[in-house]
Amino acid sequence: xxxxxxxxxxxxxxxxxxxxxxxxxxxxxxxxxxxxxxxxxxxxxxxxxxxxxxxxxxxxxxxxxxxxxxxxxxxxxxxxxxxxxxxxxxxxxxxxxxxxxxxxxxxxxxxxxxxxxxxxxxxxxxxxxxxxxxxxxxxxxxxxxxxxxxxxxxxxxxxxxxxxxxxxxxxxxxxxxxxxxxxxxxxxxxxxxxxxxxxxxxxxxxxxxxxxxxxxxxxxxxxxxxxxxxxxxxxxxxxxxxxxxxxxxxxxxxxxxxxxxxxxxxxxxxxxxxxxxxxxxxxxxxxxxxxxx
Amino acid sequence: xxxxxxxxxxxxxxxxxxxxxxxxxxxxxxxxxxxxxxxxxxxxxxxxxxxxxxxxxxxxxxxxxxxxxxxxxxxxxxxxxxxxxxxxxxxxxxxxxxxxxxxxxxxxxxxxxxxxxxxxxxxxxxxxxxxxxxxxxxxxxxxxxxxxxxxxxxxxxxxxxxxxxxxxxxxxxxxxxxxxxxxxxxxxxxxxxxxxxxxxxxxxxxxxxxxxxxxxxxxxxxxxxxxxxxxxxxxxxxxxxxxxxxxxxxxxxxxxxxxxxxxxxxxxxxxxxxxxxxxxxxx
Amino acid sequence: xxxxxxxxxxxxxxxxxxxxxxxxxxxxxxxxxxxxxxxxxxxxxxxxxxxxxxxxxxxxxxxxxxxxxxxxxxxxxxxxxxxxxxxxxxxxxxxxxxxxxxxxxxxxxxxxxxxxxxxxxxxxxxxxxxxxxxxxxxxxxxxxxxxxxxxxxxxxxxxxxxxxxxxxxxxxxxxxxxxxxxxxxxxxxxxxxxxxxxxxxxxxxxxxxxxxxxxxxxxxxxxxxxxxxxxxxxxxxxxxxxxxxxxxxxxxxxxxxxxxxxxxxxxxxxxxxxxxxxxxxxxxxxxxxxxxxxxxxxxxxxxxxxxxxxxxxxxxxxxxxxxxxxxxxxxxxxxxxxxxxxxxxxxxxxxxxxxxxxxxxxxxxxxxxxxxxxxxxx
Numbered sequence: 001x002x003x004x005x006x007x008x009x010x011x012x013x014x015x016x017x018x019x020x021x022x023x024x025x026x027x028x029x030x031x032x033x034x035x036x037x038x039x040x041x042x043x044x045x046x047x048x049x050x051x052x053x054x055x056x057x058x059x060x061x062x063x064x065x066x067x068x069x070x071x072x073x074x075x076x077x078x079x080x081x082x083x084x085x086x087x088x089x090x091x092x093x094x095x096x097x098x099x100x101x102x103x104x105x106x107x108x109x110x111x112x113x114x115x116x117x118x119x120x121x122x123x124x125x126x127x128x129x130x131x132x133x134x135x136x137x138x139x140x141x142x143x144x145x146x147x148x149x150x151x152x153x154x155x156x157x158x159x160x161x162x163x164x165x166x167x168x169x170x171x172x173x174x175x176x177x178x179x180x181x182x183x184x185x186x187x188x189x190x191x192x193x194x195x196x197x198x199x200x201x202x203x204x205x206x207x208x209x210x211x212x213x214x215x216x217x218x219x220x221x222x223x224x225x226x227x228x229x230x231x232x233x234x235x236x237x238x239x240x241x242x243x244x245x246x247x248x249x250x251x252x253x254x255x256x257x258x259x260x261x262x263x264x265x266x267x268x269x270x271x272x273x274x275x276x277x278x279x280x281x282x283x284x285x286x287x288x289x290x291x292x293x
Numbered sequence: 294x295x296x297x298x299x300x301x302x303x304x305x306x307x308x309x310x311x312x313x314x315x316x317x318x319x320x321x322x323x324x325x326x327x328x329x330x331x332x333x334x335x336x337x338x339x340x341x342x343x344x345x346x347x348x349x350x351x352x353x354x355x356x357x358x359x360x361x362x363x364x365x366x367x368x369x370x371x372x373x374x375x376x377x378x379x380x381x382x383x384x385x386x387x388x389x390x391x392x393x394x395x396x397x398x399x400x401x402x403x404x405x406x407x408x409x410x411x412x413x414x415x416x417x418x419x420x421x422x423x424x425x426x427x428x429x430x431x432x433x434x435x436x437x438x439x440x441x442x443x444x445x446x447x448x449x450x451x452x453x454x455x456x457x458x459x460x461x462x463x464x465x466x467x468x469x470x471x472x473x474x475x476x477x478x479x480x481x482x483x484x485x486x487x488x489x490x491x492x493x494x495x496x497x498x499x500x501x502x503x504x505x506x507x508x509x510x511x512x513x514x515x516x517x518x519x520x521x522x523x524x525x526x527x528x529x530x531x532x533x534x535x536x537x538x539x540x541x542x543x544x545x546x547x548x549x550x551x552x553x554x555x556x557x558x559x560x561x562x563x564x565x566x567x568x569x570x571x572x573x574x575x576x
Numbered sequence: 577x578x579x580x581x582x583x584x585x586x587x588x589x590x591x592x593x594x595x596x597x598x599x600x601x602x603x604x605x606x607x608x609x610x611x612x613x614x615x616x617x618x619x620x621x622x623x624x625x626x627x628x629x630x631x632x633x634x635x636x637x638x639x640x641x642x643x644x645x646x647x648x649x650x651x652x653x654x655x656x657x658x659x660x661x662x663x664x665x666x667x668x669x670x671x672x673x674x675x676x677x678x679x680x681x682x683x684x685x686x687x688x689x690x691x692x693x694x695x696x697x698x699x700x701x702x703x704x705x706x707x708x709x710x711x712x713x714x715x716x717x718x719x720x721x722x723x724x725x726x727x728x729x730x731x732x733x734x735x736x737x738x739x740x741x742x743x744x745x746x747x748x749x750x751x752x753x754x755x756x757x758x759x760x761x762x763x764x765x766x767x768x769x770x771x772x773x774x775x776x777x778x779x780x781x782x783x784x785x786x787x788x789x790x791x792x793x794x795x796x797x798x799x800x801x802x803x804x805x806x807x808x809x810x811x812x813x814x815x816x817x818x819x820x821x822x823x824x825x826x827x828x829x830x831x832x833x834x835x836x837x838x839x840x841x842x843x844x845x846x847x848x849x850x851x852x853x854x855x856x857x858x859x860x861x862x863x864x865x866x867x868x869x870x871x872x873x874x875x876x877x878x879x880x881x882x883x884x885x886x887x888x889x890x891x892x893x894x895x896x897x898x899x900x901x902x903x904x905x906x907x908x909x910x911x912x913x914x915x916x917x918x919x920x921x922x923x924x925x926x927x928x929x930x931x932x933x934x935x936x937x938x939x940x941x942x943x944x945x946x947x948x949x950x951x952x953x954x
Contacts, residue, residue, distance in 0.1 A: 006478075013479040014394045021391035021450050022406075028447035029413045032424035039423055046427070091321075093296055094314060099307050105314050107562055108322060114554040114565075116508035118526045122533065122547045123324040126331070126540060132339065134327060166324075171569075178570035180295060186661035188295050189628045194675035194726075195649025204674070206295050208665035227417040230510040234530055248419035256515070261423050268420040275420075279412050286411075300630055301590075 036272065040265035046255070050262065057266035066242050067267065070250045073157050074274075077225035077246060080161045081168055084224075085217040088172025089210075093202075095173075096180050106177070113170040121234030124163035125150065150236055153243040160244055164231050168224050172217045179213035180206075219282050226275055247271045332356055332544035339540050356545040364535075365520050366546055369528030373507055373553075376438050376524055380445040381502045384453045385495055391450070392457025393487050397469060398479075407458070413451035421448075422515055429516055440516040441524070445506050453498055456571065460494040461487060497568030500561045504554045525550045579604050580625065580730055580762065585634030587620055587786075594620050596786045598634070602730075602764065607756050609765045609773040611809070612783035619734055621783065622766045626732050627651050639729045649678070654723035655732040658739065660715045662707040662722070668694075669703040672722045686725075693724040696755070713744045720755070733765040737772065749775060770810055774798070782806050799950050804943040807860050813891050813912045814905045815860045815937075822855045830938065830946075834859055836899025837876055842938050844948040851940060858902070860937040863891070863912045868919065872930030879926050881910055890915040894927065 040057055044050035061067045095106050112120065127133050128149045136146035149159035183206065191205035207214070229248040232238060238245035238253060245253070247267050255264030299306050319326075331339070335352040360366045395407055425444055426435070434440040464487075472482045513527035520528070529550050536542050558565050580602040587595035595617050602608050610618040623629040625636060627648035635644045643651045654675075662671050670677075672693055673686040694700045697717045707715055716736060723731055733752075737745045753776050756763055767773055773780050774794045782789045782797065782805075790802040801807035807815050820834040830842045830851060840859060851857070878894035893910040900909035913929055921927045938946045 010478045010480075014398045014400070017390040017479075017483070018394045021387040021454065024387070024443075024447040025410070025413065025450045025454075028425065028428065028444065029416075029421060029451065030409060032421040032428070033413075033416070035424035035427075036420055046423075091317070094317065096294070096296060097299060097310065099299065099311050101311055102314070105311075105318055107559065108318055110558070110562075110566070111322070111325065111555065113569075114504050114508075114558040115551050116510065116526050116554070118508075118510045118529055119547050119551050122529065122543065123328050126328065126544075127324050132540070134323065174566055174569050178566070183295055184659070184661065185294060186657040186659045187663060189623075189626070189648070189655070190657060190661040190663070190722075192628060192648040193626060193653065193655045195647070195678045196674075197647070197649070200678060201295065204678075205663065208663065211665075223415050223417070227419070229419055230526075233510070233514075234533075248417055251419060252422065252515070255423055265423050268423065271417055272420045275415065275417055279415050282415070283408060283411065302630075302632070 033272065036265050036268045039262055040269045042262045042265075044261040045259040046261045053262065057263050060263065061266055061270070066245065066250060067247075069242055070245045070247045070267075071270075073244065074226065074228075074246045074271075076157050077161050077164070077228050078222060080158070080165060081221040081225040082218065084165055084168040084172045084221045085176075085214060087165075087169045088174075088217060089176045089214075091169070091173045092176035092180055096177060109173055110170055112167040113174065115167065117164070117167070117230035118234050120163055120167055121231040124159075124166075124231075125235050127163075128159055151240050153240055156236055156240065156244040160231055160235050161228075163235065164224070164228055168221055171220060171224075175213050175217045175220075176210065179210045183209050215285060219278065222278055223275075226271065226278075247274075328544045328547060331540055332548055334541045336539060336541055339538070352541060356541050357549070359542045360546045360549060364528075364532055364542075364546065366525070366528060366532070366549060368520060369523055369525040370549070372438070372522055372528075373524040373526075376441045376445070377503060377506045380442050380449070380506050381499055383442070383446045384449045384502055385499060387446070388450055388453030388457045388498070389488065389491060389495070390483070391454045392459075392461050393483050395454065395458045396462040397482075407455075410451045410454045413448070414455060418448060419511060422511075426515055435516065436518045436522060438522055441509075441512055441522075444512055444516065445509070449502055449505065453502065456498055456568075457491065457494060460491060460571070464490055493564070494568075494571070496561065497564040497571065500557050500565050501568045503557055504565075507554050579637075579639070580764065581635075581637040582625070583635045583637075585621075585624060585636065586632045587617075587624060587629065588632045594786050595624065595631075598786075598788060600781065600788065600791070602762060604762055605760050607753075607763045607765065607776060607778045608781060609767060609777035609779075610781045610783060611767055611770060611773040612789075613809070614768060615785075616783040617786040618766045618768075618781075618783050620786075622732055622734055622764060625730075625764060626653055626655050628655075649675075652729040653732055654726040654728035654730075655734065656716075656719045656723050656736045658735045660707075660719040660736075660739075662715060662718055664707050666706070667703065668699065668705055668707070668710075668718050668721075671707070671718060672703075672725045675722070675726045689725045689727070690721075693721040696724060696758070697721045712740050713748065716740065716748060720752075724759070729762065731761055731763040733763065735767055736765075737767070738769070752776065770812065774810070780810075782809060784809075801937070801945060803945055804858060804860065804939040807937060807939070807945070808903065811862060813863050813914070815862050816866070816901045816911055817903055817939075818859045818861075818899065819902055820857050820859050822851050822853055822857055825851060825853060832857055832859060832938065834899065836897055837874055840874060840933050840936065842933060842936070842947060844934060845938065845946055846948055849940065849946045851946065855941055857941065857946075858939040858943075860939060861931050861935065863914045865935040866911070866913045866929045866931050868913065868915060868921065868927055868929055870930070873932050875928055875930035877926055877928050878911055878913075880921050880923050883915075883920065883923055885920070890920050892921070894929070896929075 039050065041052060041054060042050035043053045091109060095102060095109060128135055130136055130146050130148040133146070135149070139146035147155065149155045187205060187209065191201050196205055227248065228246055229252070232244055232246060232249050236244045238249045248271060251264040251267040254260045254267065299310055330348070333351050333353050334348045335350050338349050395403060429435040429440040434443060468486060469482060472486055477485065508526060510526040510530065513524045517523050517527065529546055532546055533543055582598050582600040585595055585598040598621060610621060612618045620629060624631050627643065627646060631644060635642055637643065638651055638653065663674065666674065669690055672690045676686040676689060694703060697720060699714065699717050699721060702710065702714060702718065707718070710718065737748055740748060749772060765776065777794055779791060780794055780797055781791050784805055790797055790806045797806060798810050801810065804817070808817070818834045820832040822830060823833045823839060824831045828845055830845050832840045832842065834840060876896055876899055878896035880892055880894050882893045884891040892913040892915055893906060894913060896911045899911065901911055904910065904912065915921065940946050
């Protein structure tokens with residue numbers, strides 16, 4: 001017999017199970033998201049009292065050349081990161097064979113994925129080192145002198161993005177390999193019977209089956225691009241002269257080094273808004289797929 | 294299968310193909326190979342610009358000893374373990390609970406809640422920096438392990454809940470109906486049915502979370518200050534400032550930082566890959 | 577319209593020998609069905625003909641051309657897959673025209689071919705739909721339509737009806753048979769369903785463990801199985817097998833002792849049967865040849881254990897005491913009998929059943945049929 005007390009308990013079990021997770025997630029994460037926006041409407045040094053200033057921080061952003069530089073760099077990250085899915089697919093196609101040693105080769109291809117971005121940053125800083133780095137060696141082979149990529153305002157962002165692309169390609173590779181493993185072998189067979197080969201097979205038979213995976217690979221690459229921070233911090237600290245900064249990094253600097261928390265929060269809010277566009281796009285796609293299935 | 298498998302009978306093609314793969318891999322891992330070689334070199338070699346040639350002398354022990362004797366890497370390493378392990382365990386426990394409820398109980402706002410978890414999971418986490426830092430300061434947790442554990446647990450819950458919810462939702466519904474028919478309470482269902490069945494998911498999730506948290510750098514520099522609590526990633530970045538051109542030592546330290554996740558990856562590669570694809574493909 | 581010839585085809589998957597020395601000659605316009613239990617290699621054989629699997633050695637000729645090393649698309653075949661394998665992102669029209677499009681045929685020609693196939697299969701109104709919007713039967717038709725548009729020398733079917741429900745399966749079976757007559761095309765069809773094999777085939781190929789056990793017309797195989805495997809595989813309910821010992825061999829007549837039966841004297845034994853006294857043999861009798869009434873050479877009592885009433889006929893499972901069957905459908909040693917409309921014995925009642933030795937089959941220790949051919953229809 002279940003007593004009324006037990007019944008009561010059972011009724012509330014789901015709520016009790018949810019509670020700790022929800023409290024943490026809402027208390028720390030969701031609350032912070034809203035509070036960021038709230039702080040962005042204030043002038044605040046992080047210690048004293050915050051003064052409400054309305055949209056003043058946003059007006060200042062509009063005229064801040066560094067903000068536009070960061071925004072432009074974020075755009076560069078986004079565009080370059082769009083190379084990650086096709087590159088990942090290319091490697092996935094290369095290693096999707098059952099030959100002795102391939103399993104080990106695959107794991108080595110995955111490796112950049114488990115390295116911390118700090119590690120990646122350190123590795124590439126050294127890679128680009130104008131006196132000792134491998135780039136210098138390659139240029140040296142042709143008797144030329146290597147450009148100091150990380151101190152060139154012109155190339156620095158590309159040099160950093162390229163480093164960030166490395167683990168991102170590995171991520172896409174993992175996704176596409178899973179996608180290739182899930183291909184419907186009978187449809188591939190039908191394609192072969194229909195005489196589709198090489199590019200036509202890829203274009204008309206294989207890629208349509210990888211639509212979902214491609215979508216995820218693109219979405220994850222975009223998120224990765226907007227989250228870029230660690231590599232920039234390790235390789236250039238946003239320099240030289242802020243030329244490799246992105247929104248996340250600028251926010252960090254404005255807040256923790258210039259004690260302009262309100263201004264930093266305004267930058268964070270812009271980043272948030274950009275991300276929101278992607279999330280809405282992603283969720284809309286996800287729901288469409290779930291309803292369609 | 295696509296591309297078309299090269300049949301085992303075509304031995305030459307297979308050998309040529311594999312040679313090609315290793316060649317691409319060599320370029321792919323060039324940075325890693327270089328840093329491994331560098332960690333073996335002497336400082337004199339580096340000064341002389343011998344980056345790619347054979348090391349004139351192997352300095353493996355000295356370089357690795359240097360990181361233990363002259364730097365705080367061991368302390369950072371211990372800090373990372375103290376932060377990462379409890380965070381992973383907590384996230385696993387909490388997300389099993391939230392994932393179970395969200396996958397098996399429909400209630401008002403459950404879809405909205407689910408959407409909130411997805412959205413939180415996708416956010417560039419930097420946007421939470423200012424309020425989170427402020428929160429930790431007012432809780433008295435700033436510059437303690439607690440700050441990092443509290444944040445990581447809260448943030449990773451989004452991804453982990455999504456992951457567990459999808460996994461539990463894919464379990465056969467009859468299983469739960471049968472348990473209900475036999476009079477099991479939700480708590481018993483969780484204990485007797487869900488927990489044993491989600492073990493593979495938990496293994497996959499654990500290794501992912503371990504990698505994510507261990508590799509975190511942003512929150513390490515935002516929420517800690519003193520060397521006594523700093524994790525390895527922040528420590529490594531510090532080291533670079535102190536040992537500017539001692540690339541041999543920095544390389545050794547860099548590899549040292551990478552050991553746990555790389556080791557975990559090779560030991561549990563299947564779980565890692567399935568976790569990553571499960572989390573991503575379904576989420 | 578063409579013939580398909582397989583010569584000494586072998587297929588290995590590593591150490592596993594999936595197809596062993598397959599020789600087969602298919603004449604133009606023939607409908608050949610390959611049957612066998614799962615894992616017997618029938619699908620593998622079809623895929624090697626299609627070119628989706630490479631043979632380890634041997635040759636495959638289609639329409640007089642050696643296609644052993646050619647790609648599927650070059651062999652002049654079309655295939656209908658078990659899952660239909662329609663391209664999910666293309667409309668029915670695009671699905672059906674895809675092969676011709678790859679061959680860079682002019683659009684008018686593609687359209688004409690698609691229209692013709694759609695008309696034959698009565699799917700003209702589905703052309704703009706995507707596969708996900710179609711029912712199982714409609715997808716099946718589109719898959720067949722896609723095969724027709726290619727105008728192949730040979731149609732290959734890989735268990736195409738196994739994903740349909742029973743009613744639709746019967747309907748498609750009839751339609752496929754009609755289609756075969758209308759197109760007069762060569763078709764090779766793989767199934768594990770013996771009813772499909774019996775009803776559709778001009779000739780049946782029975783496979784087991786990568787070996788062709790027998791090739792012949794449906795009735796030929798049914799009445800004159802080459803061995804015990806074919807005898808047990810075709811026919812439902814299955815043939816009864818009794819183990820026996822050869823007691824004497826004289827003048828070509830073999831007498832077999834089976835526990836629970838009087839001695840069975842087989843007069844119609846093949847030459848060179850190689851039997852010796854005391855050899856262990858099997859006697860096979862189909863359920864429809866075990867009669868509950870009338871005078872028969874051999875008679876035995878049995879107690880009805882269970883009856884399955886199917887309307888037109890009733891299947892009886894009876895315990896015949898010392899007379900035990902081996903390898904039956906039911907997993908028991910019961911004898912399977914058929915009762916017609918008249919006189920269904922009650923369960924638990926005891927009956928006497930009988931049969932004539934000339935209706936029985938004798939299988940040697942190696943499973944080969946030793947009785948001479950029986951006349952079909954008699």
